[in-house]
Amino acid sequence: xxxxxxxxxxxxxxxxxxxxxxxxxxxxxxxxxxxxxxxxxxxxxxxxxxxxxxxxxxxxxxxxxxxxxxxxxxxxxxxxxxxxxxxxxxxxxxxxxxxxxxxxxxxxxxxxxxxxxxxxxxxxxxxxxxxxxxxxxxxxxxxxxxxxxxxxxxxxxxxxxxxxxxxxxxxxxxxxxxxxxxxxxxxxxxxxxxxxxxxxxxxxxxxxxxxxxxxxxxxxxxxxxxxxxxxxxxxxxxxxxxxxxxxxxxxxxxxxxxxxxxxxxxxxxxxxxxxxxxxxxxxxxxxxxxxxxxxxxxxxxxxxxxxxxxxxxxxxxxxxxxxxxxxxxxxxxxxxxxxxxxxxxxxxxxxxxxxxxxxxxxxxxxxxxxxxxxxxxxxxxxxxxxxxxxxxxxxxxxxxxxxxxxxxxxxxxxxxxxxxxxxxxxxx
Numbered sequence: 001x002x003x004x005x006x007x008x009x010x011x012x013x014x015x016x017x018x019x020x021x022x023x024x025x026x027x028x029x030x031x032x033x034x035x036x037x038x039x040x041x042x043x044x045x046x047x048x049x050x051x052x053x054x055x056x057x058x059x060x061x062x063x064x065x066x067x068x069x070x071x072x073x074x075x076x077x078x079x080x081x082x083x084x085x086x087x088x089x090x091x092x093x094x095x096x097x098x099x100x101x102x103x104x105x106x107x108x109x110x111x112x113x114x115x116x117x118x119x120x121x122x123x124x125x126x127x128x129x130x131x132x133x134x135x136x137x138x139x140x141x142x143x144x145x146x147x148x149x150x151x152x153x154x155x156x157x158x159x160x161x162x163x164x165x166x167x168x169x170x171x172x173x174x175x176x177x178x179x180x181x182x183x184x185x186x187x188x189x190x191x192x193x194x195x196x197x198x199x200x201x202x203x204x205x206x207x208x209x210x211x212x213x214x215x216x217x218x219x220x221x222x223x224x225x226x227x228x229x230x231x232x233x234x235x236x237x238x239x240x241x242x243x244x245x246x247x248x249x250x251x252x253x254x255x256x257x258x259x260x261x262x263x264x265x266x267x268x269x270x271x272x273x274x275x276x277x278x279x280x281x282x283x284x285x286x287x288x289x290x291x292x293x294x295x296x297x298x299x300x301x302x303x304x305x306x307x308x309x310x311x312x313x314x315x316x317x318x319x320x321x322x323x324x325x326x327x328x329x330x331x332x333x334x335x336x337x338x339x340x341x342x343x344x345x346x347x348x349x350x351x352x353x354x355x356x357x358x359x360x361x362x363x364x365x366x367x368x369x370x371x372x373x374x375x376x377x378x379x380x381x382x383x384x385x386x387x388x389x390x391x392x393x394x395x396x397x398x399x400x401x402x403x404x405x406x407x408x409x410x411x412x413x414x415x416x417x418x419x420x421x422x423x424x425x426x427x428x
Contacts, residue, residue: 006375006386009199011208013216014188016387018375019203020195022368027373028196030333031091031111033380034296036184037084037308038162039225047127047164048172050083051164054181056090056124057081059114067171068105075101083162085308087380093369096197100206104194107210110185117176124169132165139242143420144249144317145302151236152416157225158311186217191375193385196368209323226310229253239423242344245294248326248331249317252410254300254425256310258382265395266402267314268305270410271298272353273345274336274401276314279352281336292329293318294405306374309381326419330412340407344400354396361392 009021041048060067072079077094090109092102135141146161153159192211195204230253240247255263274282275298285292296318301307318329345353364370365388381384 008385009204011212013212013214014186014219015214015377016191017205017207018191018193018195018379019198019200020193020371020375020385021198021203022195022371023197024195025368026096026127027093027368028096028099028102028194029091029093029197029263029368030099030106031089031193031376032106033087033089033191033193033373033376034185035087035189035219035222035380036180036199037088038160038239039085039157039308040184040223041162041180042176043050043160043260044168045176046160047131047162047171048167048168048176048180049088050128050162050164051123052177053083053088053168054127055115055119055177056109056113057118058123060108061112061114061133063105065114065119068109068175069226070279071105071154072100073364077102085162086285087377089373091369091373099194099198100210101201103210110190110211111214113181115174115181117174118175120172120174121238124172127164127169127322130167132150135163137242139244140240140247140420141238141242143209143238143247144251144315144418147420148249148251148302148313148315148416148418151234151330151418152220152230152253152313153227153311155225155227155267157223159252160226171222176378182217183220186219187211187214188216188219191376193372193379195372195375205242205267230414230416231412235297235419236417237419237421240420241423243420243422245319246318246322246326246422247319248329249315249418250330250415251418252314252414254312254314255409257301257306257312259311260395261382261407262402264300264305264312265391266398266406267300267352268357269350269395269398270340270403270406271314272347274298274382276356276366281340282316283332285336286329287334290322292332293320295319306377309390316367322422326417330417334412339406342369342406344404347400350398350400350403354398357395358392361395363405365389 004020005024009017038049072337075094079092081090150159256262282296288395298316374388375385
């Protein structure tokens with residue numbers, strides 16, 4: 001598809017707006033990205049950013065509980081929200097005739113969500129059940145995104161469990177909710193994206209109509225979450241009563257995703273050289289060759305690429321049988337990284353990997369919901385929504401020497417190693 005011409009504006013209350021017209025289908029996507037994720041939640045309130053995301057669907061001063069659901073689905077649309085390390089997003093995809101309805105709904109809860117004791121208690125229970133389902137009662141629950149950070153990082157923002165501790169969740173108060181909303185859900189701390197079948201001037205009018213009178217509040221100062229890199233290998237073990245096989249996660253610090261984007265992209269290519277496809281280096285050696293593992297993966301970002309500011313994590317994960325020693329796997333990984341550091345990947349190897357990245361990104365951006373969310377997150381994190389469409393070309397431009405340089409930085413004396421061991425016992 002042709003790349004849309006982007007239009008950007010800022011309302012008087014500080015709300016940043018990205019418009020991406022595409023008249024090829026009568027569908028529109030609307031998203032709001034707030035510059036707050038679980039790295040910003042208060043110490044002693046783990047899981048609060050995610051809990052608050054749930055509360056934003058529980059009605060407002062203008063609409064009763066479940067009205068948001070009913071209005072979107074009644075228009076033939078879909079909706080959701082999600083919490084990330086550095087932002088929280090909300091979105092709808094609807095027939096373009098329902099654009100104003102979507103804008104009204106998002107502006108309405110930006111203005112005044114319904115924060116009640118009943119809604120808070122109910123959503124604490126919902127989040128706790130979600131944690132039981134996705135973490136506590138599932139094999140490899142929280143692996144590696146919950147379990148690896150406290151090994152690699154020292155500070156609360158980077159190391160804590162973003163899903164939340166039950167005790168912390170249960171102690172959340174309405175005062176906590178009001179303070180969180182007042183601080184982080186200001187228009188000046190958000191990006192509104194409208195993509196798809198829109199007429200730009202009409203969209204501007206509707207946005208000003210619905211969002212223009214949302215009261216302005218100061219944009220909170222965003223702290224740095226920087227912390228020193230490890231100076232030795234850090235290793236911990238986690239017992240999992242549901243895991244059928246041992247698992248291993250290795251975490252390394254990466255270049256700044258925003259300030260050093262080309263070095264960051266080289267790590268994405270490196271991950272693919274290592275594990276993407278049967279011909280990749282670690283697949284060939286550890287799965288099809290010796291074999292030492294039953295499954296192996298690598299990637300940038302514990303949630304995927306372009307999800308967080310600095311610091312971000314490069315991880316390698318593997319599952320293996322109990323008779324295989326962890327140090328044999330680590331030794332093989334180190335040897336492959338050392339080989340790439342000494343001898344860059346071949347031109348054919350690099351071309352194969354970058355072609356896969358290009359195909360994957362173009363296929364992803366064909367979906368309106370992904371484009372809408374991508375424009376919003378790139379505008380929020382990078383200050384440039386158009387960068388989303390440049391990423392494929394920039395990955396294609398990554399050189400073999402840049403991949404080699406990325407491999408040099410993944411050192412055994414500056415990493416975290418998490419071991420997951422099957423354990424007998426009941427569920428929590």
